[in-house]
Amino acid sequence: MPARGPAAITLAVGLAVAAAGTAGLLLTRHAVPAQRPAAAGLGALPAPTGPIAAPPQPPGPRPVARPVALTIPVIGVRTPLVSLGLDAAGALQVPPTPSVAGWYDGGPRPGAIGPAVIVGHIDSYQGPGVFFRLSQLRPGDRVYVRRADGTLAVFRVTSVRMYPKDRFPTQAVYGPTPDAELRLITCGGAFDPVTRSYLSNVIVDATQER
Numbered sequence: 001m002p003a004r005g006p007a008a009i010t011l012a013v014g015l016a017v018a019a020a021g022t023a024g025l026l027l028t029r030h031a032v033p034a035q036r037p038a039a040a041g042l043g044a045l046p047a048p049t050g051p052i053a054a055p056p057q058p059p060g061p062r063p064v065a066r067p068v069a070l071t072i073p074v075i076g077v078r079t080p081l082v083s084l085g086l087d088a089a090g091a092l093q094v095p096p097t098p099s100v101a102g103w104y105d106g107g108p109r110p111g112a113i114g115p116a117v118i119v120g121h122i123d124s125y126q127g128p129g130v131f132f133r134l135s136q137l138r139p140g141d142r143v144y145v146r147r148a149d150g151t152l153a154v155f156r157v158t159s160v161r162m163y164p165k166d167r168f169p170t171q172a173v174y175g176p177t178p179d180a181e182l183r184l185i186t187c188g189g190a191f192d193p194v195t196r197s198y199l200s201n202v203i204v205d206a207t208q209e210r
Contacts, residue, residue, distance in 0.1 A: 064112040065149035067103050074141045075133040077101075081118065081145075095120060098129035107174070110145040111153035111208060115174060115181045122186045122198065131186035135160060135202045143182060143206050155182045155206035162188050162200045173203065180208035 067081045084093040084102040095102040101120035108114035121129030143155040163169055173183050182205070189200030 064109040064153075065147040065151060066105075067110045067116070067118075067145045067153075068148050069146040070101050070118060071144040071146070072137070072141070073144075075136055077130060077133075079120070079130050084119070092119070095130075097121075098124040098126070101130050108180070109147075110155075110182055111147070111151075111180050113177070113180055115177055115183050116145075117173065117183045117185065119185045122188065122202075129186070131184070131202075134184060134186045134204060135162070135188050137184075137204050142209075143184070143204075145182070153180070154209045156209055157204055157206045159205045161203050161205075163203065164189075164200050165198075168201060169203070182206040182208070 066083070069078075069080050071078050079099070079101045082095055082100055082102045083105040084095070085105055087093055092104060093102070098121035101118050103110070104117040104119070108116050110116040110118075120131035120134070122132055122134070123129045137157050137160050139157050139159060141157040143157065145153040145155070147153065173185070184204040184206070186202050187198035187200065188202035189198055191198050
């Protein structure tokens with residue numbers, strides 16, 4: 001997948017209590033890498049005067065299929081994955097309900113080189129969300145992503161960290177990596193009844209097992 005250049009994006013999964021007593025997913029704006037623009041000056045290239053034979057392409061790995069389900073046995077997570085894009089305001093869409101997680105389809109697919117990002121609610125007024133126990137993960141725990149072609153990508157947790165939302169580590173989450181990695185993100189820390197949101201993000205990093 002092409003690299004992404006600076007762009008505004010919203011990402012912070014958490015609880016927002018509405019006047020009617022409902023709850024949802026709060027977002028905090030962060031910059032993430034957007035698609036690199038096409039090379040400048042292509043219009044100045046001379047037009048071909050005859051047929052062009054494409055050079056033979058070296059064999060490469062098959063494209064990674066899209067993710068469809070996430071399982072984290074140690075914390076009891078078993079959920080389908082919905083695709084999340086950006087809304088008209090440039091914010092990351094959120095899972096439609098607290099019971100499912102979502103994969104950011106503007107980034108790498110789980111198992112492809114780079115950081116694949118999966119987000120989920122921590123809770124709602126109805127009770128715990130899909131990532132309620134995310135902060136309980138520990139290095140060495142396994143995470144499984146089922147893909148549309150039936151293949152399974154297995155990841156091992158390397159770190160579990162919490163950051164204040166105003167110090168979200170954008171580059172560490174979205175920046176390029178040499179291997180296939182996974183970022184699992186939800187809200188955490190203290191809940192502010194004034195803003196009706198959690199003050200921090202829980203970020204779990206995991207690397208694909210070879």
